[in-house]
Each structure stands twice: as structure tokens, then as C-alpha cells.
Amino acid sequence: MQNEIMLGESSSKLKLDPRTKLWLTFVISFVLIGAGMSWIEEIIKMILVLIPATLFIVEGKVKKGFFYVGLVFTGLCLEYYILAEVTGALNIVVLILSGTVNRLYPPIMMGMYTVSTTTVSEFTASMEKMRVSNKIIIPMSVMFRFFPTIADESRAINNAMKMRGITKIDMIRSPLVYLEYKMVPLLMSIVKIGDELSAASLTKGLGSDKKRTNICDIGIHFIDLFLIIVSLSAFVISIIY
Amino acid sequence: MNNKLETKDLINVGIFTAIYFVCFFAVGMIGLIPIMLITIPFFVPLVGGIPFMLYMTKIHKFGMITITGIICGLLMMLTGHPWPIIIFTLIFGLLGDLILKRGDYKSVKHTILSYAVFSEWMIGGMVPLFFMRNSYIKMIESGYGSEYADAIRNITPPWLFYVMIVMAFVGGLLGALLGKKILKKHFKKAGIV
Numbered sequence: 001m002q003n004e005i006m007l008g009e010s011s012s013k014l015k016l017d018p019r020t021k022l023w024l025t026f027v028i029s030f031v032l033i034g035a036g037m038s039w040i041e042e043i044i045k046m047i048l049v050l051i052p053a054t055l056f057i058v059e060g061k062v063k064k065g066f067f068y069v070g071l072v073f074t075g076l077c078l079e080y081y082i083l084a085e086v087t088g089a090l091n092i093v094v095l096i097l098s099g100t101v102n103r104l105y106p107p108i109m110m111g112m113y114t115v116s117t118t119t120v121s122e123f124t125a126s127m128e129k130m131r132v133s134n135k136i137i138i139p140m141s142v143m144f145r146f147f148p149t150i151a152d153e154s155r156a157i158n159n160a161m162k163m164r165g166i167t168k169i170d171m172i173r174s175p176l177v178y179l180e181y182k183m184v185p186l187l188m189s190i191v192k193i194g195d196e197l198s199a200a201s202l203t204k205g206l207g208s209d210k211k212r213t214n215i216c217d218i219g220i221h222f223i224d225l226f227l228i229i230v231s232l233s234a235f236v237i238s239i240i241y
Numbered sequence: 242m243n244n245k246l247e248t249k250d251l252i253n254v255g256i257f258t259a260i261y262f263v264c265f266f267a268v269g270m271i272g273l274i275p276i277m278l279i280t281i282p283f284f285v286p287l288v289g290g291i292p293f294m295l296y297m298t299k300i301h302k303f304g305m306i307t308i309t310g311i312i313c314g315l316l317m318m319l320t321g322h323p324w325p326i327i328i329f330t331l332i333f334g335l336l337g338d339l340i341l342k343r344g345d346y347k348s349v350k351h352t353i354l355s356y357a358v359f360s361e362w363m364i365g366g367m368v369p370l371f372f373m374r375n376s377y378i379k380m381i382e383s384g385y386g387s388e389y390a391d392a393i394r395n396i397t398p399p400w401l402f403y404v405m406i407v408m409a410f411v412g413g414l415l416g417a418l419l420g421k422k423i424l425k426k427h428f429k430k431a432g433i434v
Contacts, residue, residue, distance in 0.1 A: 022319070025319060026318070026319050029319065087388075091388050092388065092389070092392070095388065095389055099389075134251070135246060135251060135304075135308055136308065136311065136312065138248060138251035138252060138254075138255060139251050139252070139254040139255035139258060139308055139309075139312055140255065140312060141255070142251075142252050142254075142255025142256060142259070143255045143256075143258055143259040143262075143312070145255075146255065146256055146259040146260075147259060147263070150259060150260060150263055179288060179291070180423060183291045183292070183423070184291075184423060184427045184428075186260070187260070187291070187292060187295055187428075188427075188428075188431065188433065190256060190260055191256075191295070191433055194252065194253065194256040197252065197256075198249050198252045198253070201248070201252065202248060202249065206248050207247060207248035207249070
């Protein structure tokens with residue numbers, strides 16, 4: 001994933017425009033987190049749930065795609081058939097389980113797809129096309145570059161903490177200690193990496209006043225148009241209902 | 242001194258907004274448990290204080306907190322929160338910047354106050370719950386079922402909104418103090434600050 005981000009142009013098979021991906025991420029999270037349970041909304045949900053799955057499968061990550069679809073549909077069945085049967089505390093438990101899977105997982109998957117198939121160059125190019133100010137573009141592209149780094153570092157720190165006998169249970173047993181032991185090394189390495197990144201990108205001329213050129217081929221193609229129309233109609237219908 | 246934001250500053254904004262938002266999201270997960278939802282405005286600023294205090298040491302110009310605010314707002318909207326949040330992030334980002342400027346970016350007191358005020362943006366996520374109450378609860382009800390909606394309704398009487406404002410502020414203050422303490426304990430020694 002990280003190599004992908006560093007490259008000038010992504011090696012993804014289906015070259016979607018980053019604007020399309022951002023729009024899809026927004027629609028999926030907007031509709032799924034807010035959607036109700038009427039039949040028309042269920043159909044919209046199904047369609048939206050299938051979009052990231054299809055994208056992943058096209059990308060060659062077949063197992064991931066099918067696993068995700070299976071999980072979400074299990075969640076939907078849980079919500080649809082089991083939820084009405086149980087009451088009290090069990091109801092809340094089922095609700096949280098199915099709710100997390102149904103409402104949070106699809107947007108997260110779409111977000112993962114967006115981040116893992118968009119390079120920083122492509123992202124910048126599309127933001128420039130939308131005439132967003134540099135003051136937003138630079139921090140945003142640094143952020144996208146940094147999310148995977150934070151995840152990697154955090155994993156490494158977790159492993160190191162395990163050696164010292166500090167595990168996730170300490171989150172509850174002694175939260176302040178856990179916080180300190182986790183946050184301090186994380187911040188240390190992030191700041192270091194950040195400084196290096198800063199130096200590297202300044203050397204590459206990010207600070208210059210001249211307009212930067214970009215070789216990325218960004219544009220709305222047929223498949224983008226198709227996905228935008230599908231998601232736009234889903235968005236409009238879910239607002240009306 | 243040059244007061245315009247340079248590329249280096251913008252990169253710093255990106256780095257620290259990223260880690261701040263990760264903290265925000267990780268802590269925000271406790272909101273899935275209904276009763277814990279109301280404690281979010283307290284715990285998030287508390288944890289976020291550590292990265293943010295380190296961030297503050299890198300800020301010497303006007304506008305950086307505002308940009309952090311705008312980006313947080315955009316990300317919140319991207320993850321499906323109602324739109325009023327962006328107004329709040331913008332306003333409290335600006336206020337945070339103004340307070341920091343008053344302290345000339347050096348004063349410890351102003352730094353702590355600035356973070357506490359900036360933390361108020363979290364209230365933006367709660368606004369629909371209180372001021373568009375009926376339609377919002379109906380939305381929860383249709384989406385998450387009536388038991389959850391009832392639970393939400395019962396634990397959020399209208400006066401709680403004002404309590405939350407105080408909670409976010411106190412959480413911010415404590416978070417800032419915690420952050421300062423940790424900065425002193427670790428980062429000064431390592432020469433990062």
C-alpha cells in the first residue's frame with residue numbers, strides 16, 4: 001500500500017478519477033450512516049454496499065471483496081431478522097454489532113479503496129482541478145500520506161510494548177500509563193518522519209512560487225460518469241425519503 | 242518576521258492534523274456505547290491534548306489552527322456527520338488562532354486556553370441532537386431502531402448541551418495540561434521541542 005502511494009501514478013487496473021472516489025466515499029458514508037429501513041432504502045443500501053466490493057474484486061483483491069460482502073450481508077440479516085426478536089441488553093448488543101458492520105464497514109472499505117489506489121500526485125492533481133487552495137491541498141495530501149505511516153508505527157509500538165508487558169488490557173486498567181507509553185513513541189517517530197518528509201518535499205520544489213506541473217492523467221471517463229450517476233441518484237433518493 | 246504560511250508550516254499542519262484526527266477517531270469509538278456518547282466531548286480533548294500541545298510548539302503564524310479545524314470538519318462530513326460541524330470547526334479554529342496570537346505564540350497560558358477553546362468544535366457534532374432534536378432522533382430511530390433511539394433520548398435532556406460545552410472546555414484544559422506535562426517529561430529531553 002505504501003509503495004502505491006509513493007508512485008507518481010497508481011498501478012490500479014480501473015483508473016477512477018480521485019474526485020469520483022471521494023464523492024463515492026462521501027455518499028456511501030452519508031447514506032449508510034443515516035439510512036432507514038424502508039424497502040427502497042434497503043435496495044439503495046445494497047447497491048452502495050456492492051460498489052466497494054466490486055471495485056476491490058476488479059482490482060484483483062477477490063478474497064477481500066467477498067469477505068466484506070459476506071460480513072455486511074450477515075450484518076444486514078442480523079439487523080433485519082434477529083433485532084426484532086430480542087429485547088433489552090441483548091438488543092443493544094445485536095444492534096451495536098450489526099450497526100458497526102453495516103454502517104461503518106462499507107464507508108471504511110470505500111475509504112480504504114480510495115486511499116490505497118490514489119497516489120498523492122493524483123490527489124493533488126484532482127484537487128487543483130477543483131481549484132482548492134494550496135493551503136488545504138498540502139496538509140490534506142500530507143495527511144493521506146501519513147495515515148498508513150501512523151498505522152505502521154502504531155503496530156510496531158504495540159509489539160514493542162508487548163515485550164514490556166503492556167497490552168491492550170492496560171487501556172482500562174491504567175489508561176494514563178497506556179496513553180503515555182503509546183503516544184510518546186508514536187509522536188517521536190511521527191515528528192521525525194515529518195521533518196524528513198518536509199525536507200524532501202522542499203528539495204523537490206514544493207515551496208516554490210511557480211505553478212507545479214503534474215503528469216497524472218486525471219479526467220472523468222465513462223465509468224466515472226456511470227458511478228457518479230448511480231451514487232447521485234442514491235443520494236437524492238435517500239434525502240427525499 | 243514573515244507572517245505568511247510557508248510550505249513547511251502547511252506540512253506541519255498536515256502531520257499533526259493527521260495524528261490529532263486519529264486520536265479523535267480512536268477515542269470517538271467509545272460513542273458506540275450509548276451511555277458513553279455523552280462523555281465524548283470530555284475524553285477526546287483529553288487525549289488529543291498530547292499531540293496538540295506538541296503541535297502548538299510548532300505554530301508561530303496565524304491560521305494554522307483554522308486550517309486544522311477546516312480539515313477536521315471536512316473529514317467529519319466525509320465520514321457522515323451532519324453538516325453544521327464545519328461551521329463550528331471554522332469558528333473555533335479561528336478563535337483558537339486569535340487567542341494564540343494574543344499570547345504571541347509563546348505564552349503558556351494562552352496556549353492552554355487556545356486548545357481548550359478549540360476543543361469546543363466537538364460540540365458541533367452534538368448540535369443536531371439538541372437543536373434539530375425531533376428530526377435527528379427520528380433519523381436515529383429509523384436507522385438504529387427504537388431501543389437505541391430511546392436510550393439516546395433518555396440520556397440527553399436538553400440542559401445536557403450546556404454541560405457538554407463545559408465538559409469540552411474542561412477536557413481541553415486538562416488535556417492541555419497533560420500534554421504540557423508529557424512534553425516536559427519526554428520531548429524536552431529528546432530535543433524535539
